[in-house]
Amino acid sequence: MASISVNDVAAAAGVSVGTVSNVLNRPEKVSPGTAARVQAAIADLGFVRNDAARQLRAGRSRSLGLIVLDVANPFFTDVARGAENRAAEEGLAVLLGNTDDSLAREAAYLDLFEEQRVHGVLISPLGDVGDRLTRLRARGTPTVLVDRQTEDRSFSSVAVDDVAGGRLAAHHLVSIGKTRIAFVGGPISIRQVVDRLKGAREAVAKHPSVSLEIIETDALSVLAGRAAGELVLERAPDDRPDAIFAANDLLAIGVLQALNMRGELHVPRNIALIGYDDIAFAAAAVVPLSSIRQPSVLIGYTAVDLLLREAAFGDTFEHEHIVFQPELVVRESTGA
Amino acid sequence: MASISVNDVAAAAGVSVGTVSNVLNRPEKVSPGTAARVQAAIADLGFVRNDAARQLRAGRSRSLGLIVLDVANPFFTDVARGAENRAAEEGLAVLLGNTDDSLAREAAYLDLFEEQRVHGVLISPLGDVGDRLTRLRARGTPTVLVDRQTEDRSFSSVAVDDVAGGRLAAHHLVSIGKTRIAFVGGPISIRQVVDRLKGAREAVAKHPSVSLEIIETDALSVLAGRAAGELVLERAPDDRPDAIFAANDLLAIGVLQALNMRGELHVPRNIALIGYDDIAFAAAAVVPLSSIRQPSVLIGYTAVDLLLREAAFGDTFEHEHIVFQPELVVRESTGA
DNA sequence: TAGCCAAAATGAAACGATTCATTCAGGCAT
DNA sequence: ATGCCTGAATGAATCGTTTCATTTTGGCTA
The missing domain is CATH 1.10.260 (434 Repressor (Amino-terminal Domain))
Known part of the structure; x- marks a missing residue:
């Protein structure tokens, strides 16, 4: 008191x-x-x-906000870790906001960060937040998009080429002889999902004998994956795909759980399975999971770095768009 | 500007x-x-x-700090999620601090939260932070210990009975006929590790024919688990334990990866394996993992609830100690 | 029409750290 | 002894919001 x-x-x-x-x-x-x-x-x-008094005088806080889609996804905790590392080097703290696929929560966190006058905002946006971010920037708060760019490229961004990743995954499935591929992912409002699917389509298009169907999910979680897997199981055996490309590893793990529930299907013999992100648990799955690796920690680190550069140079800063390339990791789930 | x-x-x-x-x-x-x-x-x-000005006037911020040992551990992200839920109901934000087993970082976060005049602090302490917390409380900032109590019980706490959990795990291993049990975990400065081991000792003590050895690790991570697993593999076959109780699921997953690396050992036939926490990935492991389940989301939720009650009643508040009971979940890794 | 009252609006003080123009002290050279 | 210079210390002003004692307004009654 x-x-x-x-x-x-x-x-x-x-x-x-x-x-x-x-x-x-x-x-x-x-x-x-x-x-x-x-x-x-x-x-x-x-x-x-008293930090409040200090901030009031300074007009700006010593923390920066990071808004992610799902903290339960190890990919994002890795990104957060990378961001925290770089921020710590500058004596900045990272406020972590978890959207959980809710537009309302996304808006609430942006409000909060704006009221807090954070030093900068890193966001993996869900909805269309262009206006909000523009306003933030007008106030002098730099913004970096993580894993996404806006149409007009008016914001700096750090991303991974998801189309290339989708291509890698689908091409791999084709190369091991699979012909009826199912893409499991959703909701399709999420850019990552769209791009990975797009890449898969491109890869499949080169092979007329290969088909690609889409099984849409309402989230990118283990639970949603399990539901999708059960959907596949319910079908007549010869109506089932012979390979599944899941939009992320959580989904893939869910699918795998469902397929294993009855003993009748063997992964990868009957159905091959590949995920995306290459989280630490992918290698430890029932059937070790093939996946597309992204440099997650580096993404977070680089994003903060970019943010700091943008903050230092102010309006004169040329927005940068850094794109990392993903990498195919083959394990048992596609018959290593 | x-x-x-x-x-x-x-x-x-x-x-x-x-x-x-x-x-x-x-x-x-x-x-x-x-x-x-x-x-x-x-x-x-x-x-x-401007939130800084508002806080300055109010003397207290609208967020509360949560300090955990490892955000990469799904157990803690679940706790965080529960905490966030309860906090959101009161319009409070949660600042997440990640210690990563470093005393320095723990101290740094406590400093930060103290300077920020946070509404309250939830902490899963690593070192001896009694003095710091007493100081915080003197300033009117309530504190709740998560998953731990201090000796003198002078702080409110929410915990799970880890001794009981350890007992459950070891007893289960004995009950399926295992006689040479190894406990994998560390560092032993962590209370959870100590208690789980203590429970295991108690359970084993009842059976003179069963032995318990300790393989100490320097962290509670997948990597540390893998190292421990390799240690076991290097031994002569009849010198190896026939069951392993890992202090958490990350360790167990690491052990499992190591044991599977060469094909010679079969889990659970040669070595049974049980973890702790029952994270979502445990069920999806190469060999689905038996584990001890803790109500992680509920722990976070309850901890914030307790914090708010303590804040409302001030000094007159009788410190509460809530203890949840863990639950055994049997899966294939112990031969379901 | 004067008087009264509640509701609405006012504006100065307070929160606590930082900044910066100003003052002060002491050492040195002339 | 005087003046000058530099490093050290000062303290009032400032940031933006909230609070609360005070004033103003407008409606209603007697």
Whole structure:
């Protein structure tokens, strides 16, 4: 309650508040003797800076916001870890906001971050947030899109080429002799899903004998994957696909769980399965999962780096678009 | 840069700043006409509250801090999700701090949260933070320990009975006929590890013919588990344990990966394996993992609830210690 | 029409750290 | 002894919101 302020410290040390502030922020401007006295008073009283007051004066906070689609997805916790690492180098904290595929929560977090006057915003957007972000930028808050670009490329972004990833996955399935491929993923409002599907279509288009069907899910979770897998199981055996490309590893794991539930189907013999993201658990799945690897930690790290560069240069900054290339990882689920 | 303040809004709407504040915080005190005019001005100018100024006045922020040992562990993301849910009900945000088994980072987050004057702190402590937390509480910031109690029980806590969990796991292994059990876990500075081991010891003690050895790891991660698994593999076949109890699922998954690397060992026939936490991926492992389930989301939810109650009642609050009971989940890795 | 009352609106003070123009002290050269 | 210079210390002003004691307004009654 009775919070200790710089005033109290100043009084205790017999100096002015300006001097206390100097001890805190520019120690070199203060004579050693005085500094020691102030430090002693600080320790004595248990003084802790009030960040709100500091921010108010500075006009800007020392944290940056990261808005992701799903913290339960190890891909995003990896991104967050990378972001945190780079931010820590600058003494910045990362506020993590979890959208969970809800437009309302996305909006709420943007509001919160705007009110907090965060240093910058990293976002893997769900809805159309162009206007909001433009407003943020007008206020001087730089923004970097993670894993996504806007149409007009007016924001800096860090992404992975999902079309290429989709192509890699589908091409791999074709190359091991599969001809009836099912793409499991959704909702199709998510850009990543659309792009991965697009890549798959491109790869399949080169082979007239190969078909591609789409099994749409309402989320990118283990649960949704299990539902999709059960859908496949219910079909007559010769109506089933002989390969499944899941839009991410969580889905793939769900599909795998469902397919294994009855013993009749063998992965990869009857159905091959490939996921996306190459999360740590993919390698440990019932049948170790083939996947498309993304440099997740690096994505987070690079995004913050870009944000800081954009912040430093202000309006004159040329927006950058960094695109990483994904990589095919073959394991047992596609018959390694 | 040119940030819009209540002053600007007041000027534009032709009212005083006090009225603008009333529109924002106590709309019922303002006549409808005036309120509409103010709202229009707000929309017009794109005014967004400055949270720092608000906090400064209020003396307390609208977020609460959660410090966990490892965000990459799905158990903790579940706890975080539960905490977020309860916090959202009160319009509070959750700041997530990730310790990664580093005392320095734990201290840094506590500093940060203290400077931010957070509403409360939830912490799954690594080191001895009693003094720090006492100081926080003296300042009026309530604290709840997650998954841990201090010796003197002077803080509220939400935990799961880890000794009981350890007992459950070891007893299960004994009951399926295993006699040479190895406990994989560490570092032993972590209370959860100690307690789970203690429970295992108790269960084993009842059966003179069963032995319990300890393989200490330096972390609770998949990687550490893999290392432990390799250690076991290097031994002569009849020197190996016939069952492994891993202190958490990440370790268990790592152990499993290592054991599977050469084809010679079969889980559970040669070595049974049980983990702890029952994370979503446990059921999807190469060999679906038996585990000890904890109500992770509920833990987070309850912890925030307790925090809020403690905040409401102030010093008069009787500290509560909520303990959930863990549950055995049997799957294939112990020969379901 | 004067008087009264409740509702509405006002505006100055407060929160606590930082900044910066100004003052002060002490050392040195003339 | 005087003046000058530099490093150290000062303290009032500032950031933007909220609060609350005070004033104003308008409606109603006597």
